[in-house]
Amino acid sequence: MIKTLTHILIAGLALLCAVSCEFEENQMGYPHKVIFPKDGGEQVFTGKRTFSYLIIAEGTEEHSSEKTDGMNTVQHKWLTAKSRKGSKQLIITAEKSSLKLFYNKREAISQKSISL
Numbered sequence: 001m002i003k004t005l006t007h008i009l010i011a012g013l014a015l016l017c018a019v020s021c022e023f024e025e026n027q028m029g030y031p032h033k034v035i036f037p038k039d040g041g042e043q044v045f046t047g048k049r050t051f052s053y054l055i056i057a058e059g060t061e062e063h064s065s066e067k068t069d070g071m072n073t074v075q076h077k078w079l080t081a082k083s084r085k086g087s088k089q090l091i092i093t094a095e096k097s098s099l100k101l102f103y104n105k106r107e108a109i110s111q112k113s114i115s116l
Contacts, residue, residue, distance in 0.1 A: 029088075036094040040078070045090045051083040 029047030036043070054065035056076040065074035070085040078095040 030090060034092055036097075038097045040094040040096040042091060042093045045092070046088050047090065048088065050086055050088055051090065054081045054083060056081065 027047070028049045030045050034043060034045075051072060054072050054074045056063045056074050056079060058076065063074055063076040065072040065081070067085070071082055072085065073080065073082045075081075078097075080093040082091040082093075083089065
């Protein structure tokens with residue numbers, strides 16, 4: 001009897017958790033992937049939610065944001081991400097690319113892309 005009640009309770013909690021989550025394919029209004037030209041630049045996105053912190057992950061490394069003057073900022077190598085506390089705006093800045101690819105003795109400069 002207790003075992004059955006426990007299973008019902010666990011199933012009910014799992015159902016409640018699944019129903020209370022928002023399943024959005026567009027990541028709360030923010031793009032899934034951002035591509036910068038070889039000259040870098042800044043892109044500003046506005047979504048549905050605010051950010052309490054930002055993380056840049058590279059492999060197993062994670063670089064967390066620092067809060068200064070109400071602004072969350074995280075920087076790693078060529079990429080910087082910023083969001084003001086309470087704002088739904090995300091500002092992503094990429095430095096100019098120094099990565100060069102050589103193919104058939106012709107030089108081509110790559111684009112930079114990130115996934116959100």
